[in-house]
Each structure stands twice: as structure tokens, then as C-alpha cells.
Amino acid sequence: MTMPPVFILAIESSCDDTAAAVLQNNTVLSNVVANQLIHNEFGGVVPELASRAHQQNIVPVIDAALKKANISKEQLSAIAFTQGPGLMGSLLVGSSFAKSLSLALQIPLIAVNHMHAHILAHFIDEVGFDQPEFPFLALTISGGHTQIVVVRDFFDMEIIGETTDDAVGEAFDKSAKILGLPYPGGPLIDKYAQLGNPKAFPFTKPRVPGLNFSFSGLKTAILYFVQKKVAENPDFIEENRDDICASIQHTIVEILMDKLKMAVKETGINRIAIGGGVSANSGIRKTLKEAEEKYGWKTFIPKFEYTTDNAAMIGIVGYQKYLHQKFENTAVVSKARIQF
Incomplete structure (x- = not known):
């Protein structure tokens, strides 16, 4: 019996990039990133400005990811998000949205370690890699x-x-x-x-x-x-x-x-x-x-677009955790520092 496809919506907001991706199993259907250019004039990331920009960007970025993947939110199997490490204010924007959407759609919530995701980005199915x-x-x-x-x-x-x-x-x-x-x-x-x-x-x-x-x-x-x-x-x-x-x-x-x-x-x-x-x-x-x-x-x-912070890498960990039923409830907390 063939398993139905797994659709993961992934959200990455650990620092100054707001990113969302949709994966079908281990294949990326969309990978959208909104950069925050405002930090350039300060010579580094300003945490307060980063979290405000995430709040502005998160809805349009997720909407763009779903549209580009050509699927509706009702088709999603689970929501994966970056739990940490990262800037606390930035992480909270992504986790709050992920929790709300998983509750609204009544689908599993998956927490992802940002550093695990950088490593497992190699398991995204890409031709030539x-x-x-x-x-x-x-x-x-x-x-x-x-x-x-x-x-x-x-x-x-x-x-x-x-x-x-x-x-x-x-x-x-x-x-x-x-x-x-x-x-x-x-x-x-x-x-x-x-x-x-x-x-x-x-x-x-x-x-x-x-x-x-x-x-x-x-x-x-x-x-x-x-x-x-x-x-x-x-x-x-x-x-x-x-x-x-x-x-x-x-x-x-x-x-x-x-x-x-x-x-x-x-x-x-x-x-x-x-x-x-x-x-x-x-x-x-x-x-x-x-x-x-x-x-x-x-x-x-890895492919160049999976090296910098992106949501596709969060999605591939989300897919593996989905297969192993490693889910969280809405009590899960974001962590600026997280055990490896």
C-alpha cells in the first residue's frame, strides 16, 4: 500500500531572515526568504528590529510559500518551526505562528533544532547533489x-x-x-x-x-x-x-x-x-x-540556497520527525540556547 504524500510547512525565524518552505516528503516545493536589510546600517543584527520585521513578514512569506507550492493549508500534514538556538524575540514570532496554525488546522506541531537542520539539509532531494x-x-x-x-x-x-x-x-x-x-x-x-x-x-x-x-x-x-x-x-x-x-x-x-x-x-x-x-x-x-x-x-x-538560514532545512528535519511521530504540544517553548 502506497503512503499518501506528506506535506510539511516549515517556518524559520531564528535571526533576521523570515523564511517559509513547503516540502512534499523530502522534495522542496517552495522555499521563500524575506531578508531584513534594515540591519545593514547598524553594522549587525538589532534583535528588537528583527522581531518587529518578522511580525510584518511572516504572513506574506507563508502565503507566498503555499502559493508557490500550489497547495492549500488544508492539505498540510504538519507544521515544523525553529525552536532554537537564535534570538528569543525572533524565535517567538515563528513559534507563536506555528502553534496557532497547527491548532487551527488540527495537525501536528514539530520543533526543530536550527543546527540539526543545517546538517540534515543534505537530505533534501535535489538533482545533482x-x-x-x-x-x-x-x-x-x-x-x-x-x-x-x-x-x-x-x-x-x-x-x-x-x-x-x-x-x-x-x-x-x-x-x-x-x-x-x-x-x-x-x-x-x-x-x-x-x-x-x-x-x-x-x-x-x-x-x-x-x-x-x-x-x-x-x-x-x-x-x-x-x-x-x-x-x-x-x-x-x-x-x-x-x-x-x-x-x-x-x-x-x-x-x-x-x-x-x-x-x-x-x-x-x-x-x-x-x-x-x-x-x-x-x-x-x-x-x-x-x-x-x-x-x-x-x-x-549543499545547494547554495540551503547554506544560509532557510526554511527548507527546517522542513527536511520536520519530515523525518513526522515519519518518527516526534511531535510537540503547544506547551513547547522557544530557546535562545538549546541542547544539541
């Missing part, structure tokens, strides 16, 4: 997180390494700020790095035991380096922008790769999947692809 076999190592790299995770199953994951201070996305953005680049600066460093010499300016890599990361020391080293050079030559940044960006990116990628190599050696697992906003970085993608030939790894890089 392979899905990793269990177990695999996930490198989740974003503005708020840097983690190496052993993924044994859809719901069996263990963090074996993480940052002790700044996340890798912060390291990119704060380095960009030092260079006077506008927010968000990470993508601009990537853009200019492709034009520069990655070995022009050697930066010392922090020594952190085990599989953990640290980026605050590197950020400080970049600050002092730039200040010293600008004192000698006020036009230093302008004259060397591409080389500085290439050198910063090269150092950060090397830090990530050193820990990944150690993790592969310790676990014996050579299937590597990346996720999170920073996995859109061209230097990281290129180096990971080269690692397939260099070290015999099998690497998995």
Missing part, C-alpha cells in the same frame, strides 16, 4: 557556530569540537569591519580574496588543543597588523585589499582544515558534509573539493 551515508562528519560553520559533529543517524549526533570564543562567521565579519568593509562583510572578503595572493601576509594560527577552535586571537592579530601597516602607510588597506582578504581567508580555511584532518584521523570517518552560512564561502568549498583527491575523502556541499 548526493546525500551522505551514516556515519559522517559535519562541519557546521555560521555567524554564531563553529562545530564538528559526528552524525550517526538523523537523531543521533555528537559535537566533538567547537569554538571556545568567536564563531568563524564572526571572524570573517569582524575582519571585514577592521578593513572598513560594510556589513555583512564575510561575502566581501570572499569576493576580494579571489583576486588576491593568499600567502601575501602570513597570520599566525591559534594553538587550541584537541578538536576545538578559537578565532578571537586571529581577529586581534589582524587588527594589530592592519593598525601597524596603516600607521606606516595610510593607503595600505586600499592598495593591498585583495591580498589582505586572500590571506585572512586562507588562514581561516587552514584552521578549519587542520581540525577536520584531526577529526578524520580520530574517528576513522572520511565522509565530510558542510553546512551553515559560511559554507557558501568559495575558499572553503574549493579546499574541501580538493581534499577528495588529496586525502581520499568524500565531501558533501
Whole structure:
């Protein structure tokens, strides 16, 4: 007997993007994201402004997702939403809407860990993208997180390494700020790095035991380096922008790769999947692809639209939880920090 299709409406509102997606089983029918450009003038996300913008965006975004998927809300099997981690005010907008809609439609409510979703985005059915076999190592790299995770199953994951201070996305953005680049600066460093010499300016890599990361020391080293050079030559940044960006990116990628190599050696697992906003970085993608030939790894890089915060990744976790009947009642609470 063939199972009827499962339609999941997924809502993501952990930070400053309001997103909604509709999945039919593990296939994305729609994936809509409303960005909040207002934060650019402040040089970072302002939590109060983010939650207000979510309130304005959530109804039109969900309406657009349903229309694009060409299904009615009555056809939905369940509502999945981001429970955390994230900004509390932003999370509450998404969870409140999800709870109300699940009650109104009398369909199951599914809570999703945002970081699990970045990892399981690889299981969205997309032509030309392979899905990793269990177990695999996930490198989740974003503005708020840097983690190496052993993924044994859809719901069996263990963090074996993480940052002790700044996340890798912060390291990119704060380095960009030092260079006077506008927010968000990470993508601009990537853009200019492709034009520069990655070995022009050697930066010392922090020594952190085990599989953990640290980026605050590197950020400080970049600050002092730039200040010293600008004192000698006020036009230093302008004259060397591409080389500085290439050198910063090269150092950060090397830090990530050193820990990944150690993790592969310790676990014996050579299937590597990346996720999170920073996995859109061209230097990281290129180096990971080269690692397939260099070290015999099998690497998995998600479709570009599933790297930054999006609701399709929430939906794929929602689908797996639906299959396993992992539902919540309306007493479920949003959490700015959440156990992995």
C-alpha cells in the first residue's frame, strides 16, 4: 500500500531572515526568504528590529510559500518551526505562528533544532547533489557556530569540537569591519580574496588543543597588523585589499582544515558534509573539493540556497520527525540556547 504524500510547512525565524518552505516528503516545493536589510546600517543584527520585521513578514512569506507550492493549508500534514538556538524575540514570532496554525488546522506541531537542520539539509532531494551515508562528519560553520559533529543517524549526533570564543562567521565579519568593509562583510572578503595572493601576509594560527577552535586571537592579530601597516602607510588597506582578504581567508580555511584532518584521523570517518552560512564561502568549498583527491575523502556541499538560514532545512528535519511521530504540544517553548 502506497503512503499518501506528506506535506510539511516549515517556518524559520531564528535571526533576521523570515523564511517559509513547503516540502512534499523530502522534495522542496517552495522555499521563500524575506531578508531584513534594515540591519545593514547598524553594522549587525538589532534583535528588537528583527522581531518587529518578522511580525510584518511572516504572513506574506507563508502565503507566498503555499502559493508557490500550489497547495492549500488544508492539505498540510504538519507544521515544523525553529525552536532554537537564535534570538528569543525572533524565535517567538515563528513559534507563536506555528502553534496557532497547527491548532487551527488540527495537525501536528514539530520543533526543530536550527543546527540539526543545517546538517540534515543534505537530505533534501535535489538533482545533482548526493546525500551522505551514516556515519559522517559535519562541519557546521555560521555567524554564531563553529562545530564538528559526528552524525550517526538523523537523531543521533555528537559535537566533538567547537569554538571556545568567536564563531568563524564572526571572524570573517569582524575582519571585514577592521578593513572598513560594510556589513555583512564575510561575502566581501570572499569576493576580494579571489583576486588576491593568499600567502601575501602570513597570520599566525591559534594553538587550541584537541578538536576545538578559537578565532578571537586571529581577529586581534589582524587588527594589530592592519593598525601597524596603516600607521606606516595610510593607503595600505586600499592598495593591498585583495591580498589582505586572500590571506585572512586562507588562514581561516587552514584552521578549519587542520581540525577536520584531526577529526578524520580520530574517528576513522572520511565522509565530510558542510553546512551553515559560511559554507557558501568559495575558499572553503574549493579546499574541501580538493581534499577528495588529496586525502581520499568524500565531501558533501549543499545547494547554495540551503547554506544560509532557510526554511527548507527546517522542513527536511520536520519530515523525518513526522515519519518518527516526534511531535510537540503547544506547551513547547522557544530557546535562545538549546541542547544539541
